[in-house]
Amino acid sequence: MSNPFKAVLDIRRHELPLALLMFGYFFLVITSFWILKPIKKALFIQYYDAAGLTLQSWHMTASQAELVAKVLNMIVAIFAVIIFTWLSRHFRRQQLTYCFSAFFLAGFAVYAGAIAAPGAVTVWTFYLFGDLYSTLMVATFFVFLNDSVTAAEAKRLYGLIGLGGVAGGVFGTSAVRLWIDSMASSDWLWVCLAVAIVIMLIAMTAGRLINSRREAAADLPSIEQGKHGNPAVEGAALVMRSRYLLAIAGVVGLYEIVSTLLDFQFTATVSHFLDGAAIGRQFSLVFAVTNWVSMIVQLFLTSFVMTRFGLTTALMVLPVAMLAGSTGFLLFPVLWVGSSLNTLDNGFSYSINQSSKETLYVPTTVDEKYKAKAFIDMFVQRFAKALAVGVSLAVTTIFVDFDSIRYLSLLTAVLVVLWLWSVRYAGRRFDELAAK
Secondary structure, eight states, rough: OOTTTTTOOOGGGGGHHHHHHHHHHHHHHHHHHHHHHHHHHHHHHHHTTTEEEETTTTEEHHHHHHHEEEEEEEHHHHHHHHHHHHHHTTOOHHHHHHHHHHHHHHHHHHHHTTTTTTOHHHHHHHHHHHHHHHHHHHHHHHHHHHHTSHHHHHHHHHHHHHHHHHHHHHHHHHHHHHHTTTTTTHHHHHHHHHHHHHHHHHHHHHHHHHHTTTTTTTSSOOOOOOOHHHHTTTHHHHHTTOHHHHHHHHHHHHHHHHHHHHHHHHHHHHHHHHOOOHHHHHHHHHHHHHHHHHHHHHIIIIIHHHHTTTHHHHHHHHHHHHHHHHHHHHHHHOOHHHHHHHHHHHHHIIIIHHHHHHHHTTSOOOOIIIIIHHIIIIIIHHHHHHHHHHHHHHHHHHSSHHHHHHHHHHHHHHHHHHHHHHHHHHHHHHHHHHOO
C-alpha cells in the first residue's frame, strides 16, 4: 500500500535517521529557549517593577526598560556575528555546536547560582544571555543543517525537522507553565544545562552520520581558504555583493518590522477590550491556539507546499496571511480580529515560513551559509527589531487612542508589498541556483 503521509512528509528511507536527529536537535534548542524566555523576562520586570529605572533624567517603567534591553541585544548581536564568523573559519557542523554549547554550559552553571539573589548586573546580563542563546544556537543549528543537505532534500526534510522546533515551543511553554511554581529559576537552568549536553551528543551522532553518508564530506566544498576579511564585516560584505542575499536580508528585516507592528495592535486590542485577569486568560488562550495552528501547518502544509508548489509560494504564505489579518483589523478592529493577528503571525512564522526561509541558504556557498547567514540572522534581524522598537515607542506617542491604531495597517500593507517583492526575487533565484 502507498504511504498515506507521502503528500505531506515525502522522506526517503535513507534520509530518515538524519531527519530524526535534527528534529531532536531543534526540539531541544527551542525547548531551552522557551524555558529561558519567561525566566529572563520575569526576572527583569520584577526587578524594576516597583521603582523603575532612571537613566540621567529619564525615568522609565519596567516595560520601557525592557525596550532598552532589546536595543542592547543588537549591540550584543554585533559581537556574536564577529565571534561566529571567526569560529566558522575553523569549525563546521557539529564542531561549531560543541563550541557554543560549551559556552552556554558554563553560562548556565554561573547563572544558576547568580539569579538566586540577583542584582542589577545579573538582571541585565542574564537578559542578554538568554537572548544570545536563541541567536547563536538557532543560527548554529541551521548552518549545520543547511550545510548537510541538498536543495531537493531540504524541500522534503525541512517540514519534519521544523516540526521539531514547533513541538519544542509547545513542550517548553507547557513545561514551564506546569512546574513554574514548584521549581526555582536556578533549577530550570540546571535543566537547560542537561539539555545542552544532550544537544552536543545529538550533534556528534548527526555529524558522524553525515560524514559516513558523504564519505567524510569529500563531495562538499570546504570553507574558503586563504585571505579572510575583517570578521566584523566579512558577512556584511558577502551580503552586499549578492542581490540574492540582499533579498533574503529584506525578507528577514521586513518581517521583523511588520511582526512588531501587528504585535502592538494585538496587545493594544486585548488591553482595550479586557481588564484584570481576563487579559491574562485571553493571552493564554491566543498563545495556545497559535501553537496548535503552528503545529498543524508544519505537519500538514510545509513539506506539501514546498514540494508541490515551490519555495516562492511557501514564502508568500506568511506575508499574505499577515496582510489579510491586518486588512481585517483595519475594517473591523474588534477583540477576536485583533487577537487573530498573533495567530496569523506566529502560527505561520514558526512553521512554513521558517522552513522555507532557511531553505534559501541551501544552494549558497559554504562561506555564505556560515558568514553571510550569521550577519543576516544576528545583525539584520536585531537591527530590524531595534528599528521596530523605535517605531513602537513613536506609535505610543502619536496614536493615543485605540480607534486610530487600526490605521497602522496601512503602513503594514506598504511593508508587505516590499516583502513580497523580495520573496519573488529570492524564490526565483533559488530555483536557478538549485537547478545548477
